[in-house]
Amino acid sequence: MIKISNVSKNYGAFDVLKDCSTTVQKGEVVVVCGPSGSGKSTLIKCVNGLEPFQSGEIIVDGTSVGDPKTNLSKLRSRVGMVFQHFELFPHMSITENLAIAQIKVLGRKQDEAMDKGLKLLDRVGLKAHAHKFPGQLSGGQQQRVAIARALAMDPICMLFDEPTSALDPEMINEVLDVMTELAQEGMTMMCVTHEMGFAKRVANRVIFMDHGRIVEDDSKEAFFANPRSERAQQFLAKILHH
Amino acid sequence: MNYQWHWGVFLQPSASGDDTYLGWMLSGLKMTIALSLSAWVLALALGALIGVLRTAPNKWLAGFATAYVELFRNIPLLVQLFIWYFVLPELLPESIGNAYKQSNPMLQQFLASMICLALFTSARVAEQVRAGINSLPKGQKNAGLALGFTLPQTYRFVILPMAFRLVVPPLTSEFLNIFKNSAVCSTIGLLELAAQGRQLVDYTAQPYESFIAVTVAYLLINVTVMFLMRKVEHRVAVPGYLGGK
Amino acid sequence: MYEFDWSSIPGALPFLWDGMKISLEITLTAVVIGIVWGTLLAMMRLSSLKPLALFAAGYVNLFRAVPLVMVLLWFFLIVPKFIEQLFGLPPGTDLRLTSAMIGFALFESAYYSEIIRAGIQSVPKGQMAACSALGMTYGQAMRLVILPQAFRNMVPLLLTQAIILFQDTSLVYVSALADFFGAAYKVGDRDGRLVELLLFAGAVYFVICFAASTVVKRLQKKFHPA
Ligand SMILES: Nc1ncnc2c1ncn2[C@@H]1O[C@H](COP(=O)(O)OP(=O)(O)OP(=O)(O)O)[C@@H](O)[C@H]1O
Numbered sequence: 001m002i003k004i005s006n007v008s009k010n011y012g013a014f015d016v017l018k019d020c021s022t023t024v025q026k027g028e029v030v031v032v033c034g035p036s037g038s039g040k041s042t043l044i045k046c047v048n049g050l051e052p053f054q055s056g057e058i059i060v061d062g063t064s065v066g067d068p069k070t071n072l073s074k075l076r077s078r079v080g081m082v083f084q085h086f087e088l089f090p091h092m093s094i095t096e097n098l099a100i101a102q103i104k105v106l107g108r109k110q111d112e113a114m115d116k117g118l119k120l121l122d123r124v125g126l127k128a129h130a131h132k133f134p135g136q137l138s139g140g141q142q143q144r145v146a147i148a149r150a151l152a153m154d155p156i157c158m159l160f161d162e163p164t165s166a167l168d169p170e171m172i173n174e175v176l177d178v179m180t181e182l183a184q185e186g187m188t189m190m191c192v193t194h195e196m197g198f199a200k201r202v203a204n205r206v207i208f209m210d211h212g213r214i215v216e217d218d219s220k221e222a223f224f225a226n227p228r229s230e231r232a233q234q235f236l237a238k239i240l241h242h
Numbered sequence: 243m244n245y246q247w248h249w250g251v252f253l254q255p256s257a258s259g260d261d262t263y264l265g266w267m268l269s270g271l272k273m274t275i276a277l278s279l280s281a282w283v284l285a286l287a288l289g290a291l292i293g294v295l296r297t298a299p300n301k302w303l304a305g306f307a308t309a310y311v312e313l314f315r316n317i318p319l320l321v322q323l324f325i326w327y328f329v330l331p332e333l334l335p336e337s338i339g340n341a342y343k344q345s346n347p348m349l350q351q352f353l354a355s356m357i358c359l360a361l362f363t364s365a366r367v368a369e370q371v372r373a374g375i376n377s378l379p380k381g382q383k384n385a386g387l388a389l390g391f392t393l394p395q396t397y398r399f400v401i402l403p404m405a406f407r408l409v410v411p412p413l414t415s416e417f418l419n420i421f422k423n424s425a426v427c428s429t430i431g432l433l434e435l436a437a438q439g440r441q442l443v444d445y446t447a448q449p450y451e452s453f454i455a456v457t458v459a460y461l462l463i464n465v466t467v468m469f470l471m472r473k474v475e476h477r478v479a480v481p482g483y484l485g486g487k
Numbered sequence: 488m489y490e491f492d493w494s495s496i497p498g499a500l501p502f503l504w505d506g507m508k509i510s511l512e513i514t515l516t517a518v519v520i521g522i523v524w525g526t527l528l529a530m531m532r533l534s535s536l537k538p539l540a541l542f543a544a545g546y547v548n549l550f551r552a553v554p555l556v557m558v559l560l561w562f563f564l565i566v567p568k569f570i571e572q573l574f575g576l577p578p579g580t581d582l583r584l585t586s587a588m589i590g591f592a593l594f595e596s597a598y599y600s601e602i603i604r605a606g607i608q609s610v611p612k613g614q615m616a617a618c619s620a621l622g623m624t625y626g627q628a629m630r631l632v633i634l635p636q637a638f639r640n641m642v643p644l645l646l647t648q649a650i651i652l653f654q655d656t657s658l659v660y661v662s663a664l665a666d667f668f669g670a671a672y673k674v675g676d677r678d679g680r681l682v683e684l685l686l687f688a689g690a691v692y693f694v695i696c697f698a699a700s701t702v703v704k705r706l707q708k709k710f711h712p713a
């Protein structure tokens with residue numbers, strides 16, 4: 001589904017990504033973790049072309065992301081993305097947030113888009129809030145709406161960039177529950193997250209990044225039982241102590 | 243000092259005979275409002291366009307927009323006005339220039355004034371729009387793109403609606419400025435409020451009354467504009483953000 | 488097509504330079520008086536003495552609501568007569584330059600006072616509390632602690648306002664005073680070369696203001712490295 005081969009990216013003299021390669025199979029859940037500044041967000045944004053990269057290749061469902069001839073908007077409309085800071089559109093009501101891209105990008109009818117949006121809203125447990133605006137919801141609720149918004153596009157896979165790290169602790173679980181359910185339904189997912197409980201529960205594989213390199217890329221069992229690199233061991237020790 | 247106050251002067255028939263001095267003032271007020279409003283509409287449209295271009299990823303477009311803003315910001319309004327009024331008609335191709343010069347002088351004054359105020363103000367509006375766009379979280383643009391919007395769609399549906407809301411308060415002061423700046427157009431003979439005030443001084447020999455009346459008229463414009471923009475601010479408030487509840 | 492003839496400019500340079508000196512003179516006086524009087528106004532506006540605060544608010548709002556052209560007309564057409572009568576000066580004394588300077592200074596103080604007020608308010612409240620705790624009077628606290636910090640933050644804004652003011656001095660045209668723009672206009676009118684002289688004046692203003700605002704931007708980066 002997602003194939004990343006030898007991707008490198010730099011800002012001038014600073015290398016953000018160094019020769020990164022990995023694949024995500026259809027239906028697989030891959031968790032990406034690593035210290036701050038290690039390039040996790042950059043890597044995941046390369047997958048849907050939000051960040052350009054200088055060398056290497058990324059293929060999503062048979063389409064090359066780096067190819068200048070690729071219609072990126074079309075590709076992105078098929079790849080869902082959820083952001084750390086939700087990024088709902090504050091001037092639109094929740095229903096409008098859910099419908100706008102369906103209508104303007106996929107060309108769905110207003111009614112159809114509304115129906116679909118409401119159905120997904122129900123699924124994330126927020127049907128009662130349909131008429132509200134993003135600013136009137138809690139962080140956890142906003143993030144669930146953001147997930148519903150991405151799902152409304154019928155994505156072939158989902159990218160998550162630290163979806164819970166801007167949330168108060170008591171709201172983290174409501175978002176993780178939605179993600180867990182999604183994983184169990186067989187959605188292909190690539191998640192940047194530090195929620196190791198979530199990783200242990202649903203991930204198939206764990207990728208550990210440090211200084212722009214993919215240092216570990218293992219099944220979750222292998223990763224948690226016995227991380228090979230010292231950096232990953234330290235990282236795990238720190239995280240699990242919290 | 244013994245100045246003879248005489249407020250009744252406004253009701254006297256004016257030197258032109260067919261009107262009162264109050265009538266002069268009102269016609270000046272009308273001219274000020276017509277000029278400022280028409281220039282404002284143009285300035286908003288142009289300013290929005292230039293402001294967006296300043297944030298464009300294309301180097302040439304952004305460079306053009308920057309040059310535009312710098313040009314209109316760094317030349318005094320009066321000089322710009324004189325260039326539009328005295329210089330431009332000379333530089334036009336002869337046939338157009340002559341036709342223009344033979345048209346109604348009032349029309350010439352009004353057009354030059356309107357274009358001048360519109361472009362001068364558009365550069366300021368553009369700066370506000372750019373600041374508005376840049377003050378939005380960068381993730382908003384990414385969120386739009388990630389949903390499959392093209393860049394123009396992302397501007398149209400995601401960035402601009404919020405940027406314009408953010409920009410309403412600073413635009414209020416630009417809107418006020420355009421009324422104040424329109425007084426500069428009295429220098430090319432356009433009979434707007436300040437020019438009428440000057441005429442009133444010459445014709446009535448009651449300088450205090452004349453100038454006080456004109457000054458009060460500007461104060462009223464000010465209060466009205468602030469009131470209207472306050473309404474606009476309420477209208478566009480976003481629930482949960484920006485003064486919305 | 489229009490045929491340009493720039494030949495009247497070289498000979499007129501000394502006259503234009505005299506005009507530029509007047510423009511700069513007005514700018515400088517108005518900036519200095521504007522900052523001093525503007526600071527006082529800002530402090531009045533923030534003071535707890537109601538009448539002072541009201542006076543300052545009224546002053547600032549009045550001047551900010553009225554076009555500069557109107558203020559200048561007041562100062563050219565009405566204030567000189569008033570002063571003549573008040574001091575018994577012979578009629579026709581040329582008070583234009585003085586009037587211009589006073590008019591600009593009083594007008595600009597309103598704008599400066601708003602910048603300075605924002606600057607003072609940007610200094611954290613705790614600073615004033617700390618001064619009181621150290622036993623300083625209000626005046627000492629302002630002079631020694633608050634204003635120095637406020638001005639440091641404000642330097643770029645104050646300079647930007649000075650550039651705007653310099654551009655605005657061209658409006659003394661309404662009094663037929665020969666500042667730089669007035670001089671350029673006079674030369675152009677005399678020689679029938681208004682097109683060239685106006686374009687020249689525009690170019691000169693542009694070069695000066697663009698250079699000055701570039702310097703201010705640099706300063707701003709130095710003061711507030713983003
Ligand atoms: N536009 C940019 N210019 C220069 N450097 C950048 C830019 N954007 C990101 N970086 C650098 O690239 C590195 C990787 O950034 P990235 O956001 O991918 O890290 P991350 O692993 O997601 O970290 P975090 O956990 O803090 O989100 C960081 O060191 C960051 O400083």
Ligand SMILES: [Mg+2]
Binds near residue numbers: 040042161162
């Ligand atoms: Mg990140």
